C-alpha cells in the first residue's frame with residue numbers, strides 16, 4: 215500500500231499533481247497551508263477540489279510565515295512586480311517550510327511519498343522551486359527523521375503547455391481549467407487575464423489547445 219501526501223494549494227499545478235498522485239498511489243491525502251495569503255478563498259477552492267476528488271484534505275496554520283516575511287502574496291500594500299532578484303511574489307522559505315511540514319505530517323499518517331508541484335521552468339525561477347533544492351530537502355528530511363521519504367516533482371521540467379497536457383492525459387483538463395485558482399487577483403478558472411500568473415497560465419493553455427487541434431491557433 216503506497217500512501218502519498220500532496221502539497222496542495224488548489225491551483226493549476228498542485229491540482230494536476232493531485233490527479234497524478236491519484237493515478238500513481240493507492241492512498242492520497244492533500245495538505246494545504248494557511249500562511250496569511252492574500253486570498254483566503256484559495257483554501258476554500260482547495261477544499262472543494264479535494265472534496266470533489268474524494269481526497270482527505272488537511273489545512274495547516276503556518277501564518278507565522280506571513281509575520282516574518284514581507285511579500286506581495288501576504289501583504290496588500292506590496293505590489294506584484296519584478297523585485298531586485300525575484301518577483302515580489304516570492305515568499306522566503308515557503309516551499310522549504312511546506313515540505314518540512316509535509317514530512318512531519320506524512321510520518322504521522324504513514325505517507326512516505328510527498329508530491330509537490332514546484333517547477334524550475336517557471337517564469338520566476340524561485341530558488342526553492344529548483345530541482346537541486348528539492349533533492350537537498352529530500353536528503354535533509356530523511357536525515358532529520360531517519361526515514362525514507364521520496365519527494366516527487368512531476369512538473370519539475372515541464373512548461374505550462376506541458377502541464378496542461380499532463381492534466382489532459384490524466385483526464386482532467388476541464389476539471390483543472392475551471393476549478394483551480396491561480397490568479398493573483400483571486401478569480402477562479404481562467405482568472406482576471408491580466409496578472410502575471412493568469413498570463414502565464416493562459417499562454418500555456420492556448421499553446422496546448424493549438425497543438426492539440428493540430429497546429430490550428432484560435
Ligand SMILES: [Zn+2]
Pocket residue numbers: 396397398399400401405406407408409410411412413
Ligand atoms: Zn489574474
